[in-house]
Amino acid sequence: MNLSVISGFAAFILYGVACLILYRQYRGQQRPSRASVLVPGSLAVLAHGLCLWQIILTPQGLQLGVFPVASTVAFTGAIVVLLSSLYRPFEWISALVYPFAALTLPAMLWVNTGYIAHPLAHGLGVHVLFSILAYAVLAIAACQAVLLWVQDRQLKSGHIRGVMRVFPPIQVMESMLFEAIWLGQILLTVAIFSGFLYVDNLFAQNLAHKSILTLVSWVVFAILLTGRYLRGWRGRTAIRFTLSGFAVLLVAFFGSQLVLEFILKR
Numbered sequence: 001m002n003l004s005v006i007s008g009f010a011a012f013i014l015y016g017v018a019c020l021i022l023y024r025q026y027r028g029q030q031r032p033s034r035a036s037v038l039v040p041g042s043l044a045v046l047a048h049g050l051c052l053w054q055i056i057l058t059p060q061g062l063q064l065g066v067f068p069v070a071s072t073v074a075f076t077g078a079i080v081v082l083l084s085s086l087y088r089p090f091e092w093i094s095a096l097v098y099p100f101a102a103l104t105l106p107a108m109l110w111v112n113t114g115y116i117a118h119p120l121a122h123g124l125g126v127h128v129l130f131s132i133l134a135y136a137v138l139a140i141a142a143c144q145a146v147l148l149w150v151q152d153r154q155l156k157s158g159h160i161r162g163v164m165r166v167f168p169p170i171q172v173m174e175s176m177l178f179e180a181i182w183l184g185q186i187l188l189t190v191a192i193f194s195g196f197l198y199v200d201n202l203f204a205q206n207l208a209h210k211s212i213l214t215l216v217s218w219v220v221f222a223i224l225l226t227g228r229y230l231r232g233w234r235g236r237t238a239i240r241f242t243l244s245g246f247a248v249l250l251v252a253f254f255g256s257q258l259v260l261e262f263i264l265k266r
Contacts (some may be wrong), residue, residue: 004054007047008105013104014044022095041082041098048075048101055108058117064128065115066106066254074101076136088176092167096143103143123198130191135249136218138184138221142246144177145239152235174234178225181242188249192218213252220245 018040025036052072056063077097084090120128151170167173192214222242226235233241 002054003144004051005109007054008051008109011044011047011051012105014040014047015098016194018044019095019098019102020028022091022098034085037085037094038082041078041094044101045075045078045082048078048105051105051109056121060117061119062125062128063115063117066119067104067111070131070254071101071104071108072105072132075102075140076132077140080136080140087249090176091253092147093140093143093182096146125189127194127198130187130194131253134184134187134191135253137180137187138246138249141177141180141184141242144173144180145242145246148173148177149236149239174238177238177242178228181221181225185218185225188214188221189217198264210252213248217245217252220248 018037021036021040048071052075054069056068056072074097078094078101081090081093081097085094093227147167148170151167151173155170168176195211224233224238224245227241228238
């Protein structure tokens with residue numbers, strides 16, 4: 001058993017332990033303690049990072065198949081959640097991010113899509129880095145939007161039930177949502193700009209759909225942020241725009257990448 005499998009298995013178990021602690025505290029309708037997020041979460045992230053280091057960095061270049069990239073996005077999201085939990089009540093996002101991070105590990109380790117590792121030019125590496133950061137932050141924004149939707153529905157019905165009783169007020173939830181969207185939009189802007197700078201033909205046949213959908217997603221988030229600033233958009237309008245923009249972004253990379261690797265074998 002090599003180091004990547006050992007570290008991946010350790011990360012999988014630690015993410016599971018962190019989720020179990022969180023769910024038990026939520027079941028008791030208690031706000032998760034900071035230690036329950038930081039201790040097992042930090043250990044899981046360290047093991048996850050070691051596994052990614054072993055898988056992605058190869059003598060032939062970077063292994064950027066769909067599952068390694070998905071795992072990298074989840075890993076980045078887990079780091080963002082951990083850091084955010086130091087100064088914001090972000091613990092409940094862990095209950096959504098950690099399970100996804102855990103599930104990407106066996107897929108990365110044992111599912112071979114036929115992607116061939118190859119070296120990346122320095123500029124292209126910058127584009128990939130900011131793309132991953134943008135996906136991770138906007139994924140967290142989408143998780144926040146889902147929780148905000150549940151909270152909004154319960155408030156409209158007049159009954160706050162279950163774990164929602166320990167969540168922050170809806171105004172705080174919305175504020176955190178837009179903080180994540182602003183950061184994600186900035187990172188996505190840098191990713192798109194660096195793509196135009198360093199990718200030879202961003203609208204080549206195998207990249208056109210990805211580039212167009214990414215631009216559509218950027219426009220959706222730009223409209224939402226403009227509407228928030230000019231007209232005070234909030235609530236269900238913000239939720240719809242956030243989930244729509246992220247859905248387009250999800251298809252832009254992972255949908256097209258699945259087709260390229262599994263069907264077209266590129």
